[in-house]
Amino acid sequence: METRANYVLIGAFAAATVLAAFLFLIWLTGFEGEGELTAYDVIFDGSVAGLSEGGDVRYNGIKVGEVTQIALGADPRLVRTRISVDRRTPVKVDSEARLEFQGITGVAFIEITGGSPSSRNLEAVGDEDVPIIVADRSAVQQLITSAPALLTAANDLLVRVDRLLGENEGQLSATVRDVETVSGTVASNYEEIDAIIKNLAVASEQIAQITERMNGAVGQIQGAATSYGALAEDARALVAVTRPAAEQWANSSVPEMDRLLRDTRRMIGSVDRLVVELERNPTEFLLGEDPAEYGN
Secondary structure, eight states: OHHHHHHHHHHHHHHHHHHHHHHHHHHTOOOGGGGGEEEEEEEEEEEOTTTTTEEEEEETTTEEEEEEEEEEEESEEEEEEEEEEETSSSBBBOEEEEEEEETTTTEEEEEOOOOOTTTTTTOOTTTHHHHSSEOOHHHHHHHHHHHHHHHHHHHHHHHHHHHHHTTHHHHHHHHHHHHHHHHHHHTTTTTHHHHHHHHHHHHHHHHHHHHHHHHHHHHHHHHHHHHHHHHHHHHHHHHHHHHHHHHHHHHHHHHHHHHHHHHHHHHHHHHHHHHHHHHOOOHHHHHHSOOOTTTT
């Protein structure tokens, strides 16, 4: 009898343990019963690779539900994803949804963002049985969608590069040899090139010194030009002051000078005639026309 009672106690303890673990798991996953979840359809335009049923649905990074169904829409280019989220999640008419990926694992989840506080809650419209969110393309989704085109373009580019290299292999080889020749020449004449560079540096310094001296000479020339300008101004002022006196002296002295010149010419003429007479007959010029005879 006691053994049977022990079995009952052990079974009751095991059942209580299992029930407690189940309740703990329910609390840990945030499950609150089907009556507290709200269904939405998220419409994706393009691939939803990496997303699976049971995947997370997050609102601003917080898990609020999960993906319950993934199916093609009436348009085969669209994917209709049914999600169930906590009814307290503020999904607004201006909320946005996109496909995101978690870390490096590549596991996809649906991220719902935003919505202004003043916007009304999203509700079903018309014949739709649940509200619909049209998803935006994430950067990763756009990359996945455009990856085939990018790979095709990259492959075409590689083919063209390979063809170009094949057609110009001889020229490229010659160019490489020329570059090697030039490199060898530069290496063998390193000392001369170094000397040329040093000479250029010295010449640059000398040119700088000459330029500085020329700048000083230009400054001196400008100073001299300024002094000569001042001197010219003084000379013009002196001329302006002395011009009336000079003009007056010239006007009064010209007649007198003219008379003096005429008198001088007459005097020179007289002296000239006197000299001629004296040379022609000095006795007659000195003693007269009829000189007395000697002894009378």
